Amino acid sequence: MSQSLLIITRQAPWSGPGARxxxxxxxxxxxxxxxxGMLFLDDGVFQLASGQQAASLQQKDLSANLQALPMFGVESLYASSxxxxxxxxxxxxxxxxxxxxxxxxxxxxIARYDQVITL
Structure with a gap:
């Protein structure tokens, strides 16, 4: 049986490699x-903001990767209110x-998952 994994992403999409x-x-x-599952926490919630203009910061846009999550079976997505x-x-x-x-x-x-990774 596979162990469950929660990925906590805490970095804004433009602040370094952590979000990617x-x-x-x-x-x-x-x-x-x-x-x-994936939890967007702290500055990680900026990854969810629509209308980002990553090219103006000379960064790669992460929105396509975010939209692909459900297609890859990652449907348990959470954000901190x-x-x-x-x-x-x-x-x-x-x-x-x-x-x-x-x-x-x-x-x-967090308690529901067997393993937790924070980036």
Whole structure:
């Protein structure tokens, strides 16, 4: 039986390689039918903001990778309500459908997974 994996992504899409690495791990795990979820926390919620213009920062756009997550079987997607609120990212304007969780729900979510990776 496969162990479940939760990937917590905490970096904005333009602040370094962490956001891309988290997506790469999720896509690879999904391709091998690994039971996994992805949590967007802290600045990681900026990855969910629609209308990003990565080219203006000379960065590669991650939106195609985000949209591919469900196609690779990664359908358990979560975001912190506090992180969204603190960063002014409206929950109804996200580029990807995620379950928005409060702090107590985040604790329960993390406890449900066998392994947790934070990037």
């Amino acid at each position: 690495e988290a997506l790469d791990i999720a896509l690879a795990g999904g391709a091998f039918d690994l039971p996994l 506090r992180s969204l609120q603190e960063r002014g990212v409206p929950g109804d304007a996200l580029a990807l459908s995620v379950e928005v969780l409060d702090d107590s729900d985040l604790t329960a979510l």
